[in-house]
Amino acid sequence: MTLQAFDAVVVGGGFYGAAIAVYLARSRGFGRVLLVERGQALLTRASYHNQARVHNGYHYPRSFTTAYRSRVNLPRFVSDWPAAVRTDFTKLYAIARRNSKVTSRQFERFCRDIGARIQAAPATLARHFDPRFIERAYVVEEYAFDACVLRAWAERELRESGVEVRLATQALAVDVAPAGGLTVTLTGGADAYQVHTFGVFNCTYSGLNQLGGSFGTTRTGLKHELTEMALMDVPAPFKDLGVTVMDGPFFSLMPFPARGLHTLSHVRYTPHLQWEDEPGLDPYRRMQDYGQASRADRMVRDVARYMPLVAQARHVDSLFEVKTVLQKNEGDDGRPILFERHAGLPGAYSILGGKIDNIYDVLEKLESEPLLSASGAREHST
Structure with a gap:
């Protein structure tokens, strides 16, 4: 039986998977690209359940490379997705007076080194912080994004690029095809079936090492955290902040444009569980089995010591998601991409990014890859 053939199969319908599928169709001339997503819609998992922050480097004083890449990528992201980026709020960074790994003087020097705009917060904004706990506050340049707008972009661009999208479809395994190329085993219900391709791009984020067959696992160790982003209705003075x-007492209160609320995250209470990645241990199943009791009340209680008005914030909802990071970057908070080509499966890649603007780092990597479409493979064989 002849299998349905595609130039490439992209596994995972988050922002990265959608952007890569569009890139393959438009920039690399792939005529038949298939995108499969196990959920009922695109951009509904990690691409949605996060702080919705477009980083500009400030977050990473202990990882200069990550900070610098954020500085390079932010203006490109704002230019490419202007409708999705919210810039109409004031962003503040503040340095804790006690137990911080960075002093205000070190933070200022770091911002100068990466070329990031920073100025002392005026008294009208600095008054929101308790000076007993905060050394200094700064106005910076950082934005938020609306995942719902990005979803609409992905749906439109995929359609106009001719990418076939199959929702409620899970990739089970990848193997070498007897006559060359790869077979991908998919299931969209009770029965499994296979398609043939010369390129597989695994963009499943926390599910990166859950593909069976010959796909194997990443050479780079992964660590998972089950995290809670508390969605808050904040007091009026914080609506546009x-x-x-x-950097020690670490928390963020960020606009979440998709819901018209703010996310509240806290270094101590946002991570509910953490574990090292293992094949066969599905991170999403572990999340489903967890009770998901909110810790928003504890977040508010601690944050209110630094910003008393936060005590008036109202918890509306919580977004639980599995966050995946590279084990080697646990100590410095760096967020480089993972981009691995599988030696035993020509044309198979594992791709993971820790921030939405990392997409440019991924696309730059792909530009240097000798990707082979079905027609190119036929020409190569002759």
């Missing part, structure tokens, strides 16, 4: 306090 975003705040991050660092």
Whole structure:
């Protein structure tokens, strides 16, 4: 039986998967690209359940590379997705007076080194912080994005690029095809079936090492955290503010445009569970089995010590999601991309990014890859 053939199969319908599928169709001339997503819609998992922050480097004083890449990528992201980026709020960073790994003087020097705009917060904004706990506050340049607008972009661009999208479809395994190329085993219900391709791009984020067959696991160790983003209705003075306090007592209160609320995250209470990645241990199943009792009350109680008005914030909802990071970057908070080509499966890649603007780092990597479409493979064989 002849299998249905595609130039590439992209696994995972988050922002990265959608952007890569569009790139393959438009920039690399792939005529038949298939995008499969196990959920009922695109951009509904990690691409949605996060702080919705477009980073500009401030967050990473202990990882210069990550900070610098954020500085490079932010203006490109704002230019490419202007409708999705919210810039109409004031962003503050504040340095904790006690137990911080960075002093205000070190933070100022770091911002100068990466070329990030920073100025002392005026008294009208600095008054929101308790000076007993905060050394200094700054106005910075950082934005938020609306995941719902990005979803609409993805749906439109995929359609106009001719990418076939199959929702409620899970990739089970990838193997070498007997006659060359790869077979991908998919299921969209009770029965499994296979398609043939010369390129597989695994963009499943926390599910990166859950593909069976010959796909194997990443060479880079992964760590998972089950995290809670508390969605808050904030007091009026905070409606047009975003705040991050660092770097030890670490928390953020960020606009979440998709819901018209703010996310509240806290270094101690946002992570509910953490574990090292293991094949066969599905991170999403572990999340489903967890009770997901909110810790928003504890977040508010601690944050209110630094910003008393936060005590008046109202918890509306919580977004639980599995956050995946590279084990090697646990100590410095760096967020480089993972981009691995599988030696035993020509044309198979594992791709993971820790921030939405990392997409440019991924696309730059792909530009240097000798990707082979079905027609190119036929020409190569002759």
